[in-house]
Amino acid sequence: MLPPQLSTLFLLALPSAVRAVFQDEVGHIDYHYELLGLPQRETTFFHRPRRDDKASLLYTLSDVGVLGAVNPSNGAIMWRQKLNGSTTNCGGFTRAGEDESWIASALGQSVHAWDAVTGRNKFWMDFAGEVKDLEIMELTESERKDLLALSDEDGTTVLRRLNGNDGSVVWEFREATKDIPLQASTNVGKVFVISLHGTAAAYNLKVSVLDTLTGKRLDELVIGTKGEVHSADDVMFVGANSASPIVAWTDDTRQKLRVNVLGTKSRQEFSLPTGTVSVEIHAPHLVQSDPHFLVHSRTATGNRADVYHVDPKTNTITKAYDLPLLSGPGAFSTTSNGANVYFTRITDDEIILLSSESHGVLSRWPLNTGSSPASAVHGVSEVVKKTGADTSYAVRTAAVTNTDDWVLVRNGAIAWARPEGMTGAVAATFAEIPESEDLVKSLEQEAHSNPLEAYIHRVNRHLNDLQYLPAYLNSIPSRLMSSVLGTEVSSKTGKLTRDGFGFHKLVILATRRGMLYGLDAGNSGKVLWGRRTVNLPQGSNWNVTGIQVHESTGQVTVLGSNGDYAVVKPDTGNVVDVAAPGPGRVTESTALVDTESGQRLISFGPDGEIGELPSNWTPKQTVVVRGSGEELKGVVFTANGTTSRGSTSWTFSLPQDQRVVSIATRPSHDPIASIGRVLGDRTVKYKYLNPNIIVVVAADDNASAFTAYLLDTVSGQVLSASKYEGVDTGKPIECAVAENWFVCTFFGQYTLRDNLAQSLKGYQVAISDLYESDEANDRGPLGDSDQYSSLDPIDTPTGVALPSVVTQTYILNTPLSALQVTQTRQGITSRHVLAYLPESHGIASIPRMFLEPRRPVGRDPTPAEMEEGLMRYHPNIEIDPKSIITHERDVIGVEKIITSPTIVESTSLVFAYGIDVFGTRVAPSFLFDILGKGFNKVTLVGTVVAITGGVLVLRPMVRKKQINALWTAPM
Amino acid sequence: MRLNPLLPLLSLLTLTAASPQTTTITLRIAPSHALLPNPNALAPATHATLSSLHKAKSAPLTVANTFVFGNVSAGSYLVDVHCATHAFAPLRIDVVPSEIEADGRLRVQAWETYRGNDWDNKGEAVPVGEAGLEVRVVGGKGYFMERSKFSVLSILKNPMILLGLVSMGIFLGMPYLVDNMDPEMKAEWEERQKTNPMNSIMGATTGGSGVGNFDVAGFLAGSSKKDEAGSGSGSGSGSGAVASSGKGESRKKR
Structure with missing residues (x-):
């Protein structure tokens, strides 16, 4: 064993071969959208982080579970924290105490308090149940402000008061009644816990009134709802922390709004406009604010609002005024400055500021949304009243638009817009910039006419092209200059054109909210277009099962899971064909297959069931689908007249207790430059190059083990199976396949098989190389034969030609996820394994050379091995910062990485998506075929x-x- | 206010009551370290993780430069600190199930650990104090590669170039030195040169013939023999450029 100091030295020596990013390439070859996610209505607010500083920041907890602070003046992220390990789907709470330098958040089972300026943690607590509400007690018996956390611990409603300084529990209120806790609320003297009581058919509202000091129950009120409340979502609003908190719900037909002032038994009814589709209530959250609230009712075509006042003494609610019906959905936001309450109305073309006192418009600004029309869905506002000779107001509103952008409107003008809709991305693909259609047409015409006509046509076309010559000649000096000075050539025409290196590609990104984006990978990832392609029902996600770029037309097809699909043009986002999600067909998965009519995306129902396909869609390959339960099926299609049907060719059932956690296939573009590896002694080890292999990783939770099966997809034959024991199956296990090797990464804790006295713990990566034979210069049982069939095992005593597998395991300093392998045009360039580092928030590009399974163990490499580039095996691989292609960028929530070859062999395009969007290009064997920026012209x-x-x-x-x-x- | 003295006791009671078999682990970053002089400048995304088989916990960096893990059950954990700018040494923390401290929590022991080594190959024990245990900074992270810059100095520093320059200096300076010598001394020196065995190899004398006589500048200026012959300038020209047999011969030509 090496002494630790020595091993660190050794590791530091390793990375010299790593291709790091140069500082001057930052922003030139890579791009990064630092995103938060779409802000939610209840968890977004302006807050002054410093008591004596006027400047406020914009805080939000987004629908993907990222809490962040944004500078409202320029839209830059001040800090952000991912609250949950995985990307969440809405939910969570954030609150800030007035004049406090911290904000509190709750998501899942944890409650956090954060420093509002730095984003550092103040304290955090984990509780047994899910947190259902979080409130701040503005007024306590001491100087500090405390937190109220309501959680549901398996039927027990628990309200805890947490000390605002250190998070310790001040008191705890428990009630095991199987009620559904809704919300906690507080006014000056009391704490209210509102829960749904009764049966699912007809819930009543139960309000428990608690003492602020001890948490003892003072009173309990049950408010009848006449069976109008069926779930927690039906209760629209529970006013928190205002002087007179309210609870409101509507009847099933949305004709009446019923409001109860907390602490009283009575409820008041107000009629809603006819044709109301949805209702929202906006009220201030401060104790010192006037207890006024606004009811925003949307009809199918327009929206209106009514403002009500609560009399805190008599607890009666009176209607103050109403706002006229305007077309469009509209949005309202509430701002309270001390006792004053302002409502900001955002329509499609105007921002209107109103006081809660009277219907007089305080100020209004025309809304200039620029070229892209978008309407606000919800927003938050900050109102500044300038007192002086003439009282004037300034309003800035951060609004979420229906195109999933987050925009800040300052007095009617858009100050910034953040493309937060790109978070929650579920699928992406690279697409070529479509060639000019005219050229394609003329080329086709030439191909189909007789040679003379074609020649004349061609000459004419070239003569016609001469008109572009002066412009081209004009552009030469500027191109020359920019080439010498190394500046970017900006396309003046704004037209998308391919470049000679193939770096200029488009990325089509689909998000779970039904948006499609087109990004220009060659131009710093600029968003070319964003389009809502499918309209999803409330609360559902777009489950994209397949995305494909059509080779000849260049169009992008996106398949959803409910029979929905969209065909768009990659350069403009124009929709060619679209189908809305329907209840009929359910698509579980899709596969890209080769057919007579080119590559096709075919979809499979549950249990891998496939209907009939047109005969020209008959897949040429065996299609592997997930069957019912834990099994895989190989399906072969045979054409029969005009249709083709699939029949199961083989079935691979996993042993009991095992479940499939990951399946990896070879990338569709995986060219092999060399069929063997030349060893130091000039012998050759031949690679096992089977295009039909997949790796299936099956985990056994009870035994804490997983097995990696290498399957031949034509015959279903298990080519190799390796079992890894002592593996945490709860932590991600992932794998990737390329060429003749595959990698798996997992968390392992086990005793060594060859030395029972030693044990290991940590994140690991296992790499397996497949060769045709254990021996060098031996092509195994198949020999040099040109053809072979997986279905007809060759005539050898051993039966099927099994690969010789060499495996080695390395221990890592950080977990890996989203494994991917770089792709280059010819496959000559050595491959790198790309992996997202979920803890370090970066993407590492690990040379295959380091993960080499043939590194000599326990001895120094012989000169012949050194010639091959083999280093002595050391179990530890520290991910070197220089191999991190995201360098200093903080890239969070990457779910998947995709790669694409370029025209130049050295370079591979990389695009990562999930929450953040990051793209770059990597050159695993250095830039050997183009001059980089380092070449000083x-x-x-x-x-x-x-x-x-x-x-x-x-x-x-x-x-x-x-x-x-x-x-x-x-x- | 009346309640305040009760609060700590209450919280302690609830903690111990709710979690009899757990403890709280606090990791601390030294307030000042040679490699990390100001831990307050660390990014808020810095966090620490506890991992073991079927267990994982993560704690964000607090305002006080600590990481606090609450409700940690018994086990042997690998502790990593993940930071964008600095690397930290991994730790092994054991929460001993049977030993309970005075405050009702489980006992915590910590050691440095070495990745890729036996898990029981513990390093130096890390003292677990009141304020938690300290995590050690190993160094800063450098993500970027330095681009080699073009610099005249760096070229001049190259020993090959230096050698070349010195020999060029001698080569060019020698004739002047010889010219400035006393006639007697010169004669003596020339005599010595003739007897020098090196001369036969070099084939050159002071004036320079053969290789030594090659006129680099003339060649660059394009005054080759052919060129001048074509232009017909001067008889017997080009001796400077092409003469191969030495000065004597060219003199004879004239």
């Missing part, structure tokens, strides 16, 4: 100029000297 040109100048100066001098020498008399 200025120096080169300068040197040539200097030498030319020197020669020009020296030439007459030398000539003169020579003539003088000739004419001098010999001595």
Whole structure:
């Protein structure tokens, strides 16, 4: 065993071969959208993080579970925290105490308090049940402000008061009544716990009134709802922390709004406008604010609002005024400055500021949304009242639009917009920029006419092209200059054109909210278009099962899980064909297969069931589908007249207790440059190159183990199976396959098989190489035969030609996820394994060379092995910061990484999505075929100029000297 | 206010009551370290993780530069601190199931651990104090590669270039030195040169013939023999450039 100091030294020596990012390439080759997710209505607010500082920040807990602070003046992220390990689907709470320098958040089972300026944690607590509500007690018996956390611990409603300084529990209120806790609320003297009581058919509202000091129950009120409340969602609003908190719900037909002032038994009814589809209630959250609230009712075409006042003494609610019906959905936001309450109405073309006192418009601004029309869905506002000779107001509103952007409107003008809709991405693909349609057409025409006509057409076309020559010649000097100076050539026409290196591609990104985005990977990932392609019902996600770029037309097909699909043009996002999700067909998965009519995306129902396909869609390959339970099926399609049907060719059932956790296939573009590896002694180890292999990882939770099965997809034959024991199956197990090797990563804790005295613990990566034979210079049972069939085992005693597997395991300093392998055009460039580091928030590019299973164990490599580039095996691989392609960027929540080859062999395009969006290009074997930024063209040109100048100066001098020498008399 | 003295006791009671078999682990970053002088500048995304088989916990960096793990049950944990700018040494923390401290919590022991080594190959024990245990900074993380810059100095520093420059200096300076010598001394020196066995190899004398006579500047200026022959300038020209047999011969030509 190496002494630890020595091992660190050794590891530091390793990374010299790693291709790191150069500082001057940042922002040039890579792009990153630092995103939060779509802000939620209840968890977004402006807050002043410092008591004596006027400046406020914009805080939000988004629908993907990221809490962050944004500078409202420029939209830059001040800090952000991912609250949950995984991407969440809405939910969570954030609250800030007035004038406090911290904010509190709750998501899942944890309650956190954060420093509002730095984003550092103040304290955090984990509770047994899910947190249902979080409130701040503005007024306590001491100086500090405390937190109220309501949680549901398996039928027991628990309300805890947490000390605002350290999170310790001040008191705890428990009630095991199987009620559904809804919300906690507090006014000056009491704490209310509102829960749903009764049966699912007809819930009543139960309000428990608690003492603020001890948490003892003072009173309990049950408010009848006449069976109008069926679930927690039916209760629209429970006013928190205002002087007179209220609870409101509507009847089933949305004709009446019923409101109860907490602490009283009575409820009041107000009629809603006819045709109301949805109702929202906006009220201030501060104790010192006037207890006014606004009811925003949306009809199918327009929206209106009514403002009500609560009399805190008599607890009666009176209607103050109403706002006219305007078209569009509209949005309202509430702002309270001390006792004053302002409502901001955002319509499609105007921002209107109102006081809660009277219907007089305080100020209004025309809304200039620029070129892209979008309407606000919900928003938050900050109102500044300028007192002086004439009272004026300034309003800034951060609104979420129906195109999933988050925009800040300052007095009617858009200050910034953040494309937060790109979070929650579920699928993405690279697409080529479509060639000009005219050219395609003319080429087709030429191909189909007789040679003479084609020639004349061609000459005419070229003559016609001459008109572009002056423009082209004009552009040469500027292109030359930018090429020498290394600046970007900006396309003046704004037209998307392919470049000679193939870096200029489009990325089509689909999000779970039904949006499609087109990004320009060649131009710093600029968002070219964003379009809502499918309209999803409330609360459901777009489950994209497949995405494919059509080879010839360049169109992108996105398949959803409910028979829905969308076909769009990649450069403009124009929808060619779309189908809304329907109840009929359910698509579980899709597969990209080769058919007679090119590549097709075919979809499978539950249990891998496939209907009939048109005969020209008949897949040429065996299709592997997940069957019912834990089994895989190989399906072969046979054409029968005009249709083709699939029949099961083989079934692979996992042993009991095992479940499939991950399946990896070879990338669709995986060219092999060399069929063997030349060893140091000039012998060759031949790679096992089977295009039909998949790796199935099956975990056994009870035994804490997983097995990696290598399957032949044509025959269903298990080519190799390796079992890893002592594996945490609760932590992600992932794998990736390329060429003749596959990698798996997992968390392991086990005793070594060859040395029972030793044990290991940590995240690990196992790599397996497949060769045709254990021996070098041996092509195994298949020999040099040109053809072979997986279905007809060759005539050998061993039966099927099984690969020789060499495996090695390495221990890592950080977990890996979203494994992917770089792709290059010819596969000559060595491959890197790309992996997201979920803890370090970066993407590592690990050279395959380090993960080499043939590294000599327990001895130094022989000179022959050194020649091969093999290093001595050391169980530890520290991910070197220089191998992190995201370098200093904080990239969170990456779910998947995709790669694409470019025209130049050295480079592979990389795109990562999930929450953040990141793209770059990597050159695993360095940039050997293009001049990088490091090539100093200025120096080169300068040197040539200097030498030319020197020669020009020296030439007459030398000539003169020579003539003088000739004419001098010999001595 | 009346309640305040009760609060700590209450909280302690609830903690111990709710979690009899757990403990709280606090990790601390040293307030000042040679490699990390100001831990307050660390990014808020910095966090620590506890991992073991079927167990995982994560704690964010607090305002006080600590990581607090509550409700940690008995077991042997691997502790990693994940930070974008600095690397920290991994720790092994054991929460001993049978030993309960005075405050009703489980006992915590910590050691440095070495990845890729036996788990029981513990390093130095890390003292577990009142304020938690300290995590050690190993160093800063450098993500970028330095681009080699073009610099005249770096070229001049190259020993090959230096050698070349020195020999060029001698080569060019020698004739002047020889010219400035006393006639007697010069004669003596030339005599010595003739007897020098190296000369036969070099084939060159002071004036320079053969290789030494090659006129670099003239060649660059394009005054080759052919060129001048074509232009017909001067008889017997090009001796400077092409003469191969030495000075004497060219003199004879004239």
